[in-house]
Amino acid sequence: MPDDISADRVTAIATAARVPLAPADAERIARAVSPTVARFARAKIDLSLETEPATFVAVQRREIGR
């Protein structure tokens, strides 16, 4: 995944979501979120194929009664 977000990408996702967006807003959004996307991408997180969102609950509930 690219570490930087482009205004074109923001516009494409907004169009797919059917949310109207001015070109200036797409530029602003790209600048606002790029640091977050880059920070997460740089971590190069390696998830196993079997990991799903509910894995969180399994980890969390192991602590019950600790």
Place this chain on the structure above:
Amino acid sequence: MTDPAELTLTEIAAALRRRTFSSAELTRWMLARIGRWQPIINAFVRIEEDEALAAAKKADRALARGKAKGALYGVPLAHKDMYYIKGKVSECGSKVRKGWIAPATATVLTRLAAAGSFPIGALHMSEFAYSPTGHNSYLGPACNAWDAKCITGGSSSGSATAVAARLVPAALGSDTGGSIRLPAHFCGVTGFKPTYGRVSRANALPLSFTLDTVGPLALSAEDAGLIMGIIAGPDPLDPTTLGAPAWNARAARASSKGLRIGVPARFYVDDLESDIASALDATIVVLRKLGAKISKVELPDQAVVSAAALIVLAVEATSAHAPWLRIRGADYGPQVRNRLQNGLAYSAVEYLEALRWRGPALAAHLDAIGDVDVIIAPASRSVAPTIAATDLGGMPEAEAAIQAITRFMRPVNFLGLPTLVVPAGKSKSGLPIGMQLIGRPFGDETLIALGRAFQAATDHHRRIPALP
């Protein structure tokens, strides 16, 4: 009449049971105090004088007949205006929901009513609970009871400043990215964000279903525990609560001697203002005197955890608001509209990678802290900034400013951890400082017990702001 401003929720409830004062006397006193403070701090969005007095008189009749049941019998409370009451207005701090009538009652309010409390009004909040400052372009800002030029923090802005000013002895807030903890820190009250899944969110405004939690802002850890004992527990209307343990009141009163407390080696201790750093050191000294074992902990990279939280929060909030963004975008305040639009930037894969990483990230956190019970961390690197300095509206720099304010908040939400914020000092300018006590999953009661011990040894939580 004993001055109720000097009393905690626990003490007020006991005084009502002893009939030291009546519920009607208490309610009239609170209404008068609200009348004096409201023009200064804008804590309430609605004051329900007639209904509250009627409920108080009814409570007094039951108390006189010995029919009063419930830990909060006859106590007037007010909550963030995002907890629905069937048939009543709940605007959620927004123009979009102006005049909206709730179709059902929030489980937490049903439980508080069953414990004998009744509403005296509804409290200010950030628009749709999506701002950490307390600014609201629709309602105007809530102002800090300690200095009305300063922000309250958000999004539980009214809850924090109303409790600080002793307008109500406790109030519900919500915490998705710091919205209980940050206002508790800025306003000098005790705030409790429970473990994700411990308290039902049914019929409360959602922001991010993966991260949303419901909890109290109160005058003491004991009061927070009292509220948790009432609102925590499984609710079929909120499946995230099913399977979570019932509240253990005994554990919430247990000795804290021998608890293992970790002090982060980085991130939470980086670039602190000197007053915050001093308060952290002083808090550690008190905890050590209480018999806690203090050690340094190396946490996993919190900046990555924070980034993951931002991705999940942004996409889920945007998803929830997409129907209105399509047709009523102009009805949002500029800052919240911008933040909601930010969620359009993330791909589905990025969102799901962040979400799938939540379990492994929690496992890594638990591995890193080993047998540590509680981590202590400042809530912010600074005390409350001014309203003027943070009034950025829809300006491009607003997002970076918001992320800076919430820097120490988001990892806790992503990991679903319980956290208690306790007042722990004040700055040279007299503004409150709060410390986060971050627990293990379902270690909520341990935090309440530790907070009680800390507050038995300190008096920061007993300070009361003076009416300007």
